[in-house]
Amino acid sequence: MKLTNTLYRCLLACAVLLPLTHLSSQSAEVYPTHWWTGMKWNQLQLLVHREGINKGNPTATISYPGVQLKKTTRTESPNYLVLDLAIGATAKPGTMKIQIQSAGGKFSIDYQLKPKRGGAGKEYANGITSADFVYLLMPDRFANGDTSNDRIASYLDNTCDRTNPSAHHGGDMQGVINQLPYLKDLGVTAIWMCPVTENDMPWKQEPAGAISGYHGYWITNHYQIDQRYGGAEAYKKLTARAHEQGIKIIQDAVYNHVGDEHFLFKDKPFADMFNNWPVYTGSNHREEALFSGYTSAADKKVMLDGWFTPHLPDINLRNPYMANFLIQNSLWCTQEFGIDGWRVDTYKYCDEAFMNRINAALLAEYPTLSIFGEAWANTVAGSAYFTRNNMKVPFKHNLPGTTDFPMQSAMLTALNQDFGWTEGVNKLMMTLAQDVLYEDPRRNCIFLDNHDMDRFMTMIGGDLKKYKMGIGMLMTLRGIPQLYYGTEILMKNDNVQGDGKKRNDFPGGFPGDAVNKFVASGRTPEENEAFQYLRLLAQYRKQSKALTTGNTIDFLPQDGVYAYARQSGKETVLCIINQTRDNKKVLTSRFEDLFRGYSSAADITNGSQLPLTGEWQLPPQTMWILELK
Ligand SMILES: [Ca+2]
Ligand SMILES: [Ca+2]
Incomplete structure (x- = not known):
């Protein structure tokens, strides 16, 4: 071997x-x-x-x-x-x-x-839509399918140490290939991996401590796939095998910065290919600076041209040679590896005109490709600003969809905050109401957690009832649902600091693991219950036009209970959330219009039937997902 x-x-x-x-x-x-x-x-x-x-x-x-x-x-x-x-x-x-x-x-x-590779829109560049279910994984932390690539002698960092959360752990793309049947069984239709492009970087000092480039966001050569993940050949193999299983591949792009070992930074063709400052200047991270209309030019410049950290040189996307370098690389990767979509890191820190140019070039070449950008925004307006929107703003972005941070915050609020006029499920309703700002909110990627935040199970205090309600929302609200690897087996990062612990190794993915949670026999009864609940919803969702592409009709929250329906043609799914710790009565007469033409409702999670008349008793902390019959 x-x-x-x-x-x-x-x-x-x-x-x-x-x-x-x-x-x-x-x-x-x-x-x-x-x-x-x-x-x-x-x-x-x-x-x-x-x-x-x-x-x-x-x-x-x-x-x-x-x-x-x-x-x-x-x-x-x-x-x-x-x-x-x-x-x-x-x-x-x-x-x-x-x-x-x-x-x-x-x-x-x-x-x-x-x-040119044929079959765009059929064999590759298939695009990720709201009919998909995305699984986000960090290649270094998911599964190690080839121990021979754990250390690459020619790389600046040769550490592979699973006891250190900030070191490389040895995961790779062969590990992902090995788990394709697991992902397919779970109902996954697309895999988003954190960047697989080469990160040949030494350890760097960050405020939280010394850290390696195990996460992939410190690119040093855009035309190399990191050898620790198996290089270009493993990537091509993964894409081909995934496509055979009906699973799409999303590549993670970073246009905002590079690792300071990137050859273009160490030997700059043109000095202004990077945003140079007389003294180190970090970004202010305020997206409001781009759209508020009140912001000073100086603050806007710091937002866009300020650096992320001292070891991540900020790219000057206005430099035409740099712009061409990145645009051509994204086209090249799409063509070379036959991927289906792009997730764009640190979107809100990038020159706006450039972002429109690169998106347009990709979509001109591959009209069926999809792109969603990471704009970690504080408000729905901030989030919508970076996508195609219905707002009158000085700059119009052409990005089809975003990673929907306001929706993530709203879902967590619905689970964790007591009900009130603007609290609990009312926050969820208020967030959904602002969908009017997006051209099409169904193009947004929605999620409960990701690699940059505490794990969902930690944020809900390990409560399985909340887990089921959260997963229920994720699989029934508008958008492209994205699951962070390990959430299906209730992985947590309790009482630990630092990003590394949010990116724990998947148990069973690494040689010598004491337990294997990729199989039912390795999971606890509670983990199996969580896994099966998610799997059932993911598999149901696959064939449900109502949940994937349907309209949303909601019924304003009352007394901690929020209901919304998803509807497509004759297909209707009614979702009802009781966020409180009490039984709640629900008067079916509220849904009279919705019920016209139907005679009963079936709970898709357990098959139980409900009449469409009288009063329903909704148990505490429960979400019903009902298919109308
Ligand atoms: Ca490996
Ligand atoms: Ca920037």
């Missing part, structure tokens, strides 16, 4: 070097590493990286039918050259020779033009 892997990596390394044939001994890197014919993005900008390439007066020539070299641009760094190419409709797949003459000598690059 180990020998095979070593050999495999050798072959891989050779495959990477093959396109670059050099007359001189020194190698050149070209980004994008290859391209395709038949792409809408046919004005290709190549960034050639080679020591001293820009010394003297370099010249480049390309002789390839259908391809024209439009412009050669010298960078500020002596080590890059920018080539602007037009790839015409007549260009055929093949290898084109790029000849470069510079003070460093003459050399040539064999550059591959591959045929």
Whole structure:
């Protein structure tokens, strides 16, 4: 196994070097590493990286039918050259020779033009819609399917230590492949992994302590998949196997910053590819600065151009070369790996015009692709601002959907806060009422927890009743439900500080684990009850037009009880939440209009039937999910 892997990596390394044939001994890197014919993005900008390439007066020539070299641009760094190419409709797949003459000598690059992958919207770029159920996992922490990649000798960080929550733990994409049947059985239809792009970073000091790049958000090379996760080959294998099982793949993009070991930061082609400050300036994290209309220009600049931490250089997305680099990389990843959608990290910190440009380029190339951005906003207006919305604002974003933080907050409030005029389930109703601000709130990704917050089970004090109500809301409210890995088996992060503990290892995913919670026999009775409850709802939801694409009709909260229906055609599902610790009477006459044409209601979680007349008794802390018959 180990020998095979070593050999495999050798072959891989050779495959990477093959396109670059050099007359001189020194190698050149070209980004994008290859391209395709038949792409809408046919004005290709190549960034050639080679020591001293820009010394003297370099010249480049390309002789390839259908391809024209439009412009050669010298960078500020002596080590890059920018080539602007037009790839015409007549260009055929093949290898084109790029000849470069510079003070460093003459050399040539064999550059591959591959045929564009067919089947967009069928075999890949399938898009994630409200009919999907997304499973968010951190590759390092989910399952270790290949221990030979736990430590990569050439990487700056070789630590693999499961006793340290801030270290790499060895999880990888083979581990995800091994658990595809588990995920399919749970009802998952899409996997969002935290970034799989290379994070070749040493340990860094953050306010909470020393931390490694195990989470994936410190990218150092956009054209490499982290070898600790199995590299590009494992990614391609995962995408193919997932698609065979009817599961889509969402890639996590970071346009706001890079790790400070990124080659573009260490040797900057142009100094203004990053937002430079005379003294270190952190972002103020206030999205209000972008849309309030009152904010000073200085505060807006700090919001957008301030850095996240001292080791995450903030990208200047207004620099045209940087913009092209990132746009082409996102197109390249979609095409190369055959993914289905993008989740965009730290969306609200990115230059707004750039975000519209990159989204438009992706959607022009792949109209069926989907994109949702992480805009961690304090208000619904703030959240809607970053998406296609119905608001009169100075800048209109084109992002289809967002990760819906206000809805997450509202669901938790409905579970944890006593009922009041603006409290408890009234907060949920008030949040839903503000959906009028979104062009289509069903494109939002909704969730109870994620990798940046306490685990759901911890936030609800380990209460299984609240768990069932929360999962009930997640699977019946409008939007694309997203589950954070481990929530289905009641994973917690009680009494611990730091991000690492919110990202615990999935028990059974790692060699030597004492228990395996991927199988029923390894779970406690309570964990199995939670797992089965979620599984039942996820499987039911798959075939329910009402819950996936239906309209929402709600009945204003009364005395701690909130009801809403989801309706599509003749299909109606009525959801009723009693958030209080008392039995509550529900008068069915309230739902008279809804009940027209139906004769009974069936609780989809246990099959029990209810008449559509008289009074219903709703037990304390209960959510009923009723299909009208
Ligand atoms: Ca591993
Ligand atoms: Ca920024």
